[in-house]
Amino acid sequence: MSQNRKIACYLTIILLLGCIVQGEMLWLKDILEAQILPEENVRGEFEIYRDTLELIWEEIVWFPVPASSSNEQAEVAFENSWMAERNYGGKRSHEGTDIMALTDQSDYYPVVSITEGTVEQVGWLEKGGYRIGIRSGNGNYYYYAHLASYAGEWEPGDPVEAGDILGYMGDTGYGPEGTTGQFPVHLHLGIYVPLGADKEMAVNPYWMLKYLENSKLTYSY
Numbered sequence: 753m754s755q756n757r758k759i760a761c762y763l764t765i766i767l768l769l770g771c772i773v774q775g776e777m778l779w780l781k782d783i784l785e786a787q788i789l790p791e792e793n794v795r796g797e798f799e800i801y802r803d804t805l806e807l808i809w810e811e812i813v814w815f816p817v818p819a820s821s822s823n824e825q826a827e828v829a830f831e832n833s834w835m836a837e838r839n840y841g842g843k844r845s846h847e848g849t850d851i852m853a854l855t856d857q858s859d860y861y862p863v864v865s866i867t868e869g870t871v872e873q874v875g876w877l878e879k880g881g882y883r884i885g886i887r888s889g890n891g892n893y894y895y896y897a898h899l900a901s902y903a904g905e906w907e908p909g910d911p912v913e914a915g916d917i918l919g920y921m922g923d924t925g926y927g928p929e930g931t932t933g934q935f936p937v938h939l940h941l942g943i944y945v946p947l948g949a950d951k952e953m954a955v956n957p958y959w960m961l962k963y964l965e966n967s968k969l970t971y972s973y
């Protein structure tokens with residue numbers, strides 16, 4: 753082999769090796785990029801979540817249980833029981849806040865809508881008893897459960913103003929329709945925010961209720 757052909761051979765081999773190494777580098781780069789989260793999407797989701805929570809703070813008006821003008825004993829109490837264990841219907845976590853009636857009397861305390869909105873769900877649920885769900889204009893869902901009775905004949909689509917009486921606190925649920933007495937009288941409040949087209953996420957209502965504690969209507973009961 754002539755000297756020139758040898759040099760040409762070496763150069764070809766070096767070129768080929770270079771191509772292979774470069775190809776692998778590009779391949780590795782693709783793999784690495786695929787594993788790093790696209791930062792713009794994360795930022796987008798974070799902003800949607802933040803804006804959604806801000807809308808809750810803007811739309812909540814009244815504490816869901818008014819104060820009594822005539823009965824000093826008619827008080828309520830609530831704790832932060834977010835994600836506490838519940839056992840009825842299988843092990844699950846508590847997605848809400850329970851507002852307990854210190855006067856343990858069903859069908860006594862009125863329950864008002866925290867926000868304006870429209871009635872979306874009404875009627876019996878095995879776990880929720882007689883419940884009513886209000887969808888706010890901003891798209892958030894407020895779920896009031898274990899009611900003893902409703903204030904009127906609510907139908908899905910009915911408009912609701914903040915402060916309208918939805919029903920009366922009770923101890924319904926944990927069984928077939930009409931079941932009562934499985935737990936003390938209380939209002940279970942759940943708040944759900946939309947995440948995209950058909951996903952929902954429960955948020956902890958405790959902080960909203962703490963914020964609303966000084967915004968109670970006063971009714972005679």
Ligand SMILES: [Zn+2]
Nearest residue numbers: 848849850940
């Ligand atoms: Zn509850």
